[in-house]
Amino acid sequence: MQRGREEVIRTNLGRKIIIVLIAVVAVALIVYFLVMRPAMKREKAPVGIEEVPEETRSVTLYFAGPEADKLVPETHEIAVEEGLEAQVRAVIAELARGPADRDKVSSIPDGVQILQTFWVEDTQTLYLDFNRALITNHPGGSAGEYYTISTIIRTIGDNFPQVRYVQFLVAGYPIETIAGHYAVDKPLDVLRWR
Amino acid sequence: MIGFGRREQYRAAAVAAAVLLMCVAAPAGGGPAVPPAADEPDATIGVVYADGRPTEDVALFRVEEGSDELFLSAYHVARIFKATKFWNPGARKLVLRIGIRRYLFTVDTRVVLVDNEPVLLRVPVKYEQGSVMIPLEFISEVLAPSSREDIELDEERLVLTIGSPDYNITHIAFEEGDEGTRAVLTLTEELLYHVDSETPGLLRLKIYGGSLNSLLFTIPQGEGLFNRVRAEQTEHDAYLFFDVKRSAARFRVEFETDGEGRDVVRRLVIFLEKGELPEIPEVDYAGKRMLEILDEDARQRWREPLQRIAIDPGHGGIDNGKVGRSGVKEKDINLEIAMLLQERLLDALSVDIVMTRIEDELVPLERRAEIANAEGADLFISIHCNGWFHPDAGGFETFFLSPARTEDESRLAREENESTRFENPGLSAEEADDLDFILWDMVQNEFITESSELAELIQQELSEVLDIRNRGVKQAGFKVLKGIQMPAVLVEVAFLSNNEEERLLQDTDFQQRIVQGIVEGIRRFQNRYSTARGE
Numbered sequence: 149m150q151r152g153r154e155e156v157i158r159t160n161l162g163r164k165i166i167i168v169l170i171a172v173v174a175v176a177l178i179v180y181f182l183v184m185r186p187a188m189k190r191e192k193a194p195v196g197i198e199e200v201p202e203e204t205r206s207v208t209l210y211f212a213g214p215e216a217d218k219l220v221p222e223t224h225e226i227a228v229e230e231g232l233e234a235q236v237r238a239v240i241a242e243l244a245r246g247p248a249d250r251d252k253v254s255s256i257p258d259g260v261q262i263l264q265t266f267w268v269e270d271t272q273t274l275y276l277d278f279n280r281a282l283i284t285n286h287p288g289g290s291a292g293e294y295y296t297i298s299t300i301i302r303t304i305g306d307n308f309p310q311v312r313y314v315q316f317l318v319a320g321y322p323i324e325t326i327a328g329h330y331a332v333d334k335p336l337d338v339l340r341w342r
Numbered sequence: 343m344i345g346f347g348r349r350e351q352y353r354a355a356a357v358a359a360a361v362l363l364m365c366v367a368a369p370a371g372g373g374p375a376v377p378p379a380a381d382e383p384d385a386t387i388g389v390v391y392a393d394g395r396p397t398e399d400v401a402l403f404r405v406e407e408g409s410d411e412l413f414l415s416a417y418h419v420a421r422i423f424k425a426t427k428f429w430n431p432g433a434r435k436l437v438l439r440i441g442i443r444r445y446l447f448t449v450d451t452r453v454v455l456v457d458n459e460p461v462l463l464r465v466p467v468k469y470e471q472g473s474v475m476i477p478l479e480f481i482s483e484v485l486a487p488s489s490r491e492d493i494e495l496d497e498e499r500l501v502l503t504i505g506s507p508d509y510n511i512t513h514i515a516f517e518e519g520d521e522g523t524r525a526v527l528t529l530t531e532e533l534l535y536h537v538d539s540e541t542p543g544l545l546r547l548k549i550y551g552g553s554l555n556s557l558l559f560t561i562p563q564g565e566g567l568f569n570r571v572r573a574e575q576t577e578h579d580a581y582l583f584f585d586v587k588r589s590a591a592r593f594r595v596e597f598e599t600d601g602e603g604r605d606v607v608r609r610l611v612i613f614l615e616k617g618e619l620p621e622i623p624e625v626d627y628a629g630k631r632m633l634e635i636l637d638e639d640a641r642q643r644w645r646e647p648l649q650r651i652a653i654d655p656g657h658g659g660i661d662n663g664k665v666g667r668s669g670v671k672e673k674d675i676n677l678e679i680a681m682l683l684q685e686r687l688l689d690a691l692s693v694d695i696v697m698t699r700i701e702d703e704l705v706p707l708e709r710r711a712e713i714a715n716a717e718g719a720d721l722f723i724s725i726h727c728n729g730w731f732h733p734d735a736g737g738f739e740t741f742f743l744s745p746a747r748t749e750d751e752s753r754l755a756r757e758e759n760e761s762t763r764f765e766n767p768g769l770s771a772e773e774a775d776d777l778d779f780i781l782w783d784m785v786q787n788e789f790i791t792e793s794s795e796l797a798e799l800i801q802q803e804l805s806e807v808l809d810i811r812n813r814g815v816k817q818a819g820f821k822v823l824k825g826i827q828m829p830a831v832l833v834e835v836a837f838l839s840n841n842e843e844e845r846l847l848q849d850t851d852f853q854q855r856i857v858q859g860i861v862e863g864i865r866r867f868q869n870r871y872s873t874a875r876g877e
Contacts, residue, residue: 205426205427205428206426206427207426208424208426212731214732214734214735215732215734215735215736216728216730216731216732216735217577217735217813218577228428253730253731253732254731255731287664287665287729287730287731287839288662288663288664288665288672288729288838289663289664289672289727289728289729289730289837289838289839290726290728290729290741290818290820290832290834291728291729291730291735291834291837292664292728292729292730292731292839294818295731307426309439309441309442309443309444324821325707325821327663328656328657328661328663328707329726329818329820329821329822330818330819330820330821331819331821331824
């Protein structure tokens, strides 16, 4: 008998709890739909990838070790741009900004800017037109020149697999060399400048 | 600017969504759910990297009702394979760029486009708990066959091995014969090499651009005439050290190529010949293969004793080269060292000297090669100081010319392959393409092997006299070395961007030591070749 009453009491208590819970959930849902709905119209990006929302992409930039003895990659997030040429300009601009890590050294001379880029699909050649700072601000030395060329080529090669050749231009014209050691007057083969 | 505005809007929306998720779906577990799923994984897979990244466990999930198929999140796939990821929320499409390939996934479909070629998975790609979930079979069935990386998935033990280094020296085997023992190295491409047998009982083989798993090539108990083998991998090159038995009379190193097209097998064979009497292996030259292709005249010319050496002081005139902090100019230091070198070479080796410049003037790079060629020089030594963006770098290094690096050079190489000089009627276009690298070397610089040897000797001798860092012998496509019809090297004697070395470079004693190293290197080079001629 006693057990029966206890069960009844428990059931009643259980019912009350359920009612309260339903009320709480209902309120939460109303608040949810009224307040938050507009934010939900667009499907959210997947978690994890959300760290890289749809408007940025991660790119691998190459810098050099402080002793000029190796290439070292660093991942940066940059804005996604419309089209290959604009995206290339963004990547080179980010490369010229330099590494986040102090253990790495940028081999792009100060003040270097990319003026224009042209992509010629037929020949798989990307033309990079820099301002004169590429030459005038270059500190010289073959190690410096080597890594100036190779960090640019490697960065392009890794992020734009469709590019097979890179042609350097300065202020619109082909140049013989940047600092007097390496010929850059012709398109450079991305696969062989590694 | 516009781009940033939009980005911020989305970021705000994402933050709002995250806050809301935490309020409403509260019990799912606090904190930002960076990698996917707050759920307990159904399994984990161990990922082993060969590129030095630490081994890690990655969560796997069964997201398909009533199926045992395991999935992992796109986040993890991207991280493991260093992919660039693009997500199109409207179309629910995800692009992963892994290596040279592009993989396009669409949520709830089984089709993956690999560079626009459709491949069908057993189960569809899912979107669960805020993440695109990719079935594990994608890795073994789609990614592994299409990627250049070595990807191995052990589905039973759930271990994923990613062996990213592309070894180009893959295997070593020994073959015992009546005449002696062969050590056979299997290569994936034709590589330049250099053999040094100066130490009795030891053959030191340097393979330029070689990469190998040194554990695989370290053999404590060799076979036949090989006592043991040791291997070392440096940043650019591979070294193999063969301890040979005293009954080995002589040795030979040869390249062998078997098969056709894609099935071609390339082997580098170190052959040790048995002798009646125990003898020390003789000096042999890595350049044999190259020499056979040289015409008689060219071969004869440089086999004569050295008569004339061209010295090329780098830069000059309006081209200062590197300028040090104190204002000292590379062109001036180069000239000072070159003039000292001229003096010492005249004394020590009684040779003629050709200078590409003796004043502070601009001499175009092609002109320097022309001068040396026209004067019939036997060696070409270019003197430079190095420069770097950071004061830390220092040391000396010696370069010789590397293979083609421009489109134009590659095209020329292909043309050369078709030209009558190297005509081989049995060769398909594809095979010819495979060969262009090495053939171009010979066209470009028939003396590349001798150049590498000269570079080695100069670098070794410099290391005897200089206390700065030895950066080794390197290959590079220096413009000044192209088209030079003789063994040619470029010495970067020290860094003007390094404060201490900038001071040393202006010190006559230091300059004299550099000159001494270069002269000794040239002397050893000359001795080797006159020995060779005497055979």
